[in-house]
Amino acid sequence: MSVWIDEKLCNGCRRCLKACPYNAVEVEEGKARILERCTSCGACLAECPQSAIFTDIEPRSIPDFSDRKGVWVFAEQEEGRLMPVSLELLGKASELAAELDEDVSALLLGSRVSGLAPTLLEYGADRVYLAEHRALKVYRTLAYTRVVSELIEELRPGIVLMGATTVGRDLAPRVSRRVGAGLTADCTGLAIDPEERILLQTRPAFGGNVMATIANRYSRPQMATVRPGVMEPRRRQGGKGRVIRRKVSLLEKEIGVKLLERVKEKRKGEALSRARVVVAGGRGVGDRTGFRALERLAAVLGGEVAGTRVAVEEGWIPQDRQVGQTGLTVRPELYVACGISGAIQHRAGMMGSRYVIVVNRDPRAPIFQVADWGIVGDLRDVVPEMTKRLKRVLGR
């Protein structure tokens, strides 16, 4: 089983190189060459204008899934409160369902949580499947897996979405394996392919250096977890829909895990992830006192201070204020990036901001690529100037 190129036909146009999701094509001296790491996925075949690429792979047949309908959202709640990502997912699900001409269902599991169902209807669910049981009071993998998997197997949805939270990332892979479905983690983009009518799932890979679009052609439901803070919740007027109660029978001994206690620790970064304005600093801030100026600007704007991994590693700001791939994802109305070069890992955590202001001495810093407004200059001059002027304008 392999893919090969006929050198005589190849004109070195590099289209196959661009099409290859695995970087397994190389062009040398005007001829393309397939490398060892080729997985025989066949993505290059259709791209070649010379028809110079050949394969002996038999095309895999796609099963008929025309009976799989509906977009489902796992409505995650904790201690009777809905996680914001659940409403964000309903917003996206409504959009996808409209394109497919299907409807949206929310799965609500817990103990005495029926009061949350109207909110789900208001935010886009046409139907809420409600499963209440004492054993579902706190999230436990096997209890939740069983209820969700049984619903999927009985009602056969086409798409199932969950938040990429500690619960969603524990539950989704377990359910996917049980129901025999492919799963894509931590998506930042979801869309319906207009021709194939399948879900296109886009996510960052390699620490956010590359975006990859993934399809799930060979199994149903198409499952994905989605990063919190990426999709928009949409409230609708007079949300109508039905709440359908599901009977649940669960035995403690089949759950395998017993909760002894739950210890609350102050939620790190909560104020930051909800902030309307974030003023963030990076290496260019220089030292801890440099962050004072950022704090003053944040105070005037009624915002929060954050930083890059470098700022955290240097000890200029605490770890729970780190924005980026390994820190928090924020999506304020206004993000002010000061002395931040804009490594892709940092950008991953702030790309969802409504407007971005960049202050940096280096006009070639990649952060300018994501700026709405940029000021090239020394932040030691620019930031105090901003503080002064905004204070005057805002009368603070």
Added chain:
Amino acid sequence: MNIIVLIKQVPDTTEVKLDPRTGNLIREGIDSVMNPDDRHALEAGLRLKESGGGKVTVLSMGPPQAIDVISEALGMGADRGVLLTDRAFAGADTWATSHTLGKAVEKIGDYDLILCGRQAIDGDTAQIGPQVAEYLGIPQVTYVFGMEEVKGRSMTVRRRIEAGYERLRVSLPALFTVTAEANSPRDPVIGSLLAACGAKAPIQVWDAADLGMTTAQVGLEGSLTHVIRTFPPKSQRAGEILEGSPAQAVEDLVGRLKERNLI
């Protein structure tokens, strides 16, 4: 207690760069390392062995050179290593990978605990742990950062959650995914590392046939999800540079903020 630790060799993504011209990932010349979270899982396994006895087996799937991370694990104190390598494993998604690893765990057999890292830095999916646990039909606990006592056929662990942490009692055998918060991994011992790289090292290499799997069950063919496109991250913002002295630029900026009712 017999422990199997799942480890993965990954490119060191802190070194990853993009080709500015093509936007493609430059993979050549990048070192491969043991996935950072897996190192914490291995350390946790070694500590359990030291306090309660038993054996630690490390299991990895990857190209032939992934044997390096197995040698390193033996150098840190693991007793035995198994490498799953086969051209047919290439391009596997988490469905095919968890199937293959699950088969290998069954073939190794006789385990009380399976440990793996929270997630791998090249894929960041965090799916393999739960999917292997489901394949084997055993309980799982993800985000484990503390292990307390082992009592009979159960164990108490601490699991990190958004609001703090949970203390859970889990029946064994079970699978845990371990976070970096759990411990500080040891360095390999030079003597053991050298022995682990030698011909007599206790490392076995299995291919698809050894696991009783057909090529249709593994790698790209055995996968349910497929990458159909990769591209560099892009921005769609205006990117207006405000010129002039700091005072002038800031004045313009304040004007823009007012226009959009941001202040």
